[in-house]
Amino acid sequence: MGAASVWNAMEVAGEARDSCGPAIPSSPLAVDTSLSLPEMSPRVIELCKDLFAAWSKLDDSRFTVETVSGGITNLLLKVSVKEESGNVESVTVRLYGPNTEYVIDREREFHAIKYLSAAGFGAKLLAVFGNGMVQSFINARTLNPEDMRKPKVAAEIAKQLHKFHQVEIPGSKEPQLWNDIFKFFGKASDxxxxxxxxxxxxxxxxxxxxxxxLLELKELTGLLNAPVVFAHNDLLCGNFMLNDEEGKLHLIDFEYGSYNYRGFDIGNHFNEYAGYECDYSLYPSKDEQYHFFRHYLMPDKPQEVSDKDLEALYIETNTYMLASHLFWALWGLIQAKMSPIDFDYMEYFFLRYNEFKKQKQSSISLTKSYLTGC
Structure with a gap:
């Protein structure tokens, strides 16, 4: 029985109901993310038994818990279970990082993830609990920054993003970029x-x-009339998974997802070519960007995209690229105060803000020239 059928077949301790689909198992239990994996494992097993009645009577020895990844926000665990039938089933347990609710709207994430899952994006949501969620296990590896710039992979990312931006999420379609940035600003400045x-x-x-x-950039971007889409807003390498054998790419983790400007999502993605070391010399060239744009704008006929449309998206993307630096710079300051994770968030602020200042003049000049037709 696969993870999706586990969800449908199991009786559950509690249910989180939503108009989007069937009841989702829920539990008030939480797992302390500061524990070592050996200390954490019994608690994760207890959690899984509490969520899924078909597993509740199984001996703990049938469960194995291992770390999938430990980023600078969340902890991902793979839980494998040897069922009575002899089948081994796996799920992913995602534990939210401490204090992440200070910068992440969990209600917004939870609302969107079910619709995105129904549209074929990410892992299937199986259950929720006190400080995280359980999702189906994706048998694939996360990309690294070098992968993203490979022409074949870049084209596939562009095609996936084209589809992602077509998903309709019920509720307000108001773009959240400036609301979120000014919220971050308020918190970061105090x-x-x-x-x-x-x-x-x-x-x-x-x-x-x-x-x-912020005010200057908000005014300038407002002149671009960029399309508003449901955006991922965090398209770094770790949020793409690739099954090399099948050649299938998965887009995951929608914590920062919201209705937003198309150019912000793409510009933010291009900034992530720099990798965790923030080497912005790796920012994609105009030719590399045009390759991406062709497959994003017309996935089935990339060579038929007009020069006019390429130029327009190039301007849009490289203006919102600046907003991406400000967004994550302010985020870094908040994390420097709130996060217990061993990462130099203060330095991250300066890396992002300094890159913003470095790129600002040329990007804004290009945008103003485009807007005035000069």
Whole structure:
């Protein structure tokens, strides 16, 4: 019995009902993400038994728990279960990082994920619990930054993103970019660090300057009339999974998903070519971007995309690219205060904000020239 049929067949301890589809198993239990894997495993097994009645009577020895990935936001675990039939079934348990609700709207994520899953994106949502969710297991590897720039992979990502942007999520279609950025700004500009060195670095930041930059960029992007789509908003390499044998690409993790500007989603993706080291010399060239745009705009006939449409999307993308830097720079400051994860979020702020300042003049000049026809 596969994970999807597990969901349909099992009696559950609790149910989270939604008009989108069948009841989703739910549990109030939570798992402490600060524990080591050996300490965490019995709690994860207990959680799975609580969620899925067909597993509730199985001996713990039938369960194995292993880490899939430990990023800078969430922890992913693979739970494999040897059932009475002898079949081994696997699910993914996603544990939210501590304090991530400070920057992530979980209600918005939970609402969208069911519709995206129904449209064939990501892992199937099987259950929810106190600080995470259970999803079907995807047998694939996550991409690395080098993968994303390969022409064949880039074309497939573009095609997938074209389909993703067609999904309709019920509710407000208001683009959330500037709402989210100004929320981040409010939180990031009102922080006090206990660590003296962090506080010293924090005090070098001019929030008036950042606020002025936000207002200027918001006004400029407003002139582009960019299409509003349901956007992923976090298209880094770790959110793509590839089954090399089947050649199938999966787009996963919709935590930051919202209605947003098309150019932001693509520009944000191009920024992620820089990888975790933030090497922005790897930002795609115009030719590489046009290759992506052709497969995004006309997946079935990429060579028939007009020069006019390529130029328009190039301008749109490379203007919103600037907004991506500001978005994640402010996010980094909030995480520097809130996250217990061992990652230099303060340095990340400066990397993103400095790259914004480096790219700002040329990008804005290009956009203004395009808008005025000069």
């Amino acid at each position: 922080i006090k660090f206990d660590d003296n060195e962090k506080q010293r670095k924090y005090e070098t930041i001019s929030f008036k300057e950042i606020h002025d930059e």
